[in-house]
Amino acid sequence: MSEPILLDLDAAGVATVTLNRPDIHNAFDETLIADLTKTFEAVGTDSKVRVVVLAGAGKSFSAGADIKWMRRMAEYSRAENVRDAEALANMLRTLNDIPKPTLAVVQGAAIGGGVGLVACCDIAIAAEDAVFSLSEVRLGLIPATIGPYVLAAIGARQARRYFLTAERFSAKDALRIGLVHEVVSAAELPEARARQVDGLLKNGPRAMGEAKALIRDVAGRPIEHGLIKETAERIANIRASEEGKEGLSAFLEKRPARWVKS
Numbered sequence: 001m002s003e004p005i006l007l008d009l010d011a012a013g014v015a016t017v018t019l020n021r022p023d024i025h026n027a028f029d030e031t032l033i034a035d036l037t038k039t040f041e042a043v044g045t046d047s048k049v050r051v052v053v054l055a056g057a058g059k060s061f062s063a064g065a066d067i068k069w070m071r072r073m074a075e076y077s078r079a080e081n082v083r084d085a086e087a088l089a090n091m092l093r094t095l096n097d098i099p100k101p102t103l104a105v106v107q108g109a110a111i112g113g114g115v116g117l118v119a120c121c122d123i124a125i126a127a128e129d130a131v132f133s134l135s136e137v138r139l140g141l142i143p144a145t146i147g148p149y150v151l152a153a154i155g156a157r158q159a160r161r162y163f164l165t166a167e168r169f170s171a172k173d174a175l176r177i178g179l180v181h182e183v184v185s186a187a188e189l190p191e192a193r194a195r196q197v198d199g200l201l202k203n204g205p206r207a208m209g210e211a212k213a214l215i216r217d218v219a220g221r222p223i224e225h226g227l228i229k230e231t232a233e234r235i236a237n238i239r240a241s242e243e244g245k246e247g248l249s250a251f252l253e254k255r256p257a258r259w260v261k262s
Contacts, residue, residue, distance in 0.1 A: 005035050006057070007043070012261055013050035014197055015043045022058025025109060029069035030084060037091040044098040050259075051200045052102045053193065054095075054121055056114075061104075061130070064112025070139070088113070089145040096120040096149055097216075099209040101200045105193050106130050106171075107186060115179070116146025119153040122212065124180040125192050126171040132179065138166040154178050202260055206243045210234065 006018040017039055019026035028036070043049045056062050073084055095102065095117065104121035111133050118124045118132075134150065136143045143150065143163055151159050158177040162169065171183045184192045200208070214234060221227050238244045243259075250257035 004032050005039055007039055009046075009049065012197075012201055013048055014053060014201075015046070015049045015051070016053040016055060017043065019054075019056045019062055022056075022060070024066060025060035025063035025111075026056040026058070026114070027063045027066040027069075028113060029066040030087065032066075033088050033091045037087070037094050040091070040094040040098060044094070044100065049100060050205050051197055052098055052100055053105060053197065054102060054117060055105045056107070058108075060108035060114075061106040061110045062114030062117055063109055064114045064116075064135070070141075085145060092116055092120055092145055092149060099212060100205070101203075101208050101212075103193065103196055103200075104180075105189060106180065107189060109133075111135055112143065113146055116143070116149055118179060119146065119149040123196055125182040125184065125189065125196065126174060126180045127186040127189050128171050128183050129186060130171040130174070130183075131168050132171070132174050133166060133168045134162045135166045137164060150179075202257075204243045204247050204257065205259055206241065207238060207247070210238055 002020060004019070004021050006016075006020045008016045008018075010016075017036075019028070019032075019036075021027065021032070040052075043052050073081055076084070101123065102121040104118045104124040106118060106124060106126040107130055108127075109131050110118055110126075112135050115132055115134055134143050147159075147163075154162070154177045162177075169177075171180065174180045175183050182192060182196075214231075218227065218231070239248075246259075247257050256262075
C-alpha cells in the first residue's frame with residue numbers, strides 16, 4: 001500500500017507535502033488527518049525547511065472529507081464526534097500557523113475541506129480548470145472547522161453565497177473572491193509553482209515568519225497607541241537582528257544575502 005502522505009525536502013529547503021490518495025481524490029479520514037498534523041508540525045519546526053508546498057497527487061487537489069469516514073462518524077456518540085472534529089480543527093490550525101511560507105498548488109477539484117486546506121495556506125495558485133465547492137450543506141452539514149480560514153480568505157459576503165449554495169465555482173471565480181492568488185493553465189502550473197518558490201527563497205527566513213506573526217497579531221485591531229508602539233518594537237527587533245543586519249548590508253553592497261543559495 002502506498003503512503004497516504006509524501007514528504008520531500010530538497011536541498012534548497014523546500015518541503016513538498018503531497019496528499020497521496022489519488023484513487024479517492026485525496027479525501028481525508030481520521031488517519032490522514034492525524035498524519036497531516038504530524039507532518040505539518042514536523043516541517044514547521046525543522047530548521048532546514050524554508051518553504052512548504054502543499055499539493056495533491058492525481059487528478060484532484062482534495063475532495064475534502066472521505067464520505068465513508070463521515071458516514072461512520074455519524075454513528076458515533078456526540079462526545080466522539082466532538083473529539084473527531086477537534087482533531088480536524090487542530091490539523092487546520094497547525095497548517096495555518098506554520099511559521100514559514102506555505103503554498104497550495106491546486107489542480108482538479110478542491111471540495112469542502114480541500115477548500116479549507118487552500119485557505120490555510122499563505123499563497124494559493126490554481127490551474128484554470130480547477131473547480132471549488134463548499135459543499136457541506138448539500139450533505140446536511142456545515143463548513144464549521146474550515147470556516148474561520150475560508151472567511152478570512154473570501155470575506156463574510158462571499159461566504160454567505162458559497163456556504164449556502166454549495167455550488168461549484170471556477171478557478172477564475174476563486175481568484176475573484178480572494179481564495180487563490182494566481183490562475184494559470186494546467187501546463188503552466190509547475191512553472192508558476194517554481195516561480196513562487198524561487199521568490200520566497202530570496203527572502204529572509206526569520207523575516208517571513210515574523211511577517212506571518214505580524215498579520216496574525218495585527219489584523220482587525222484598531223490603530224491606537226498600543227498597536228503603534230508594538231509595531232515600532234517589532235521593526236526595531238528585526239532590524240537589530242543578525243538577519244536584518246545581513247539583509248541591509250547585502251542590499252547596500254549589491255550582493256545576494258547569505259540565505260540566498262546559488
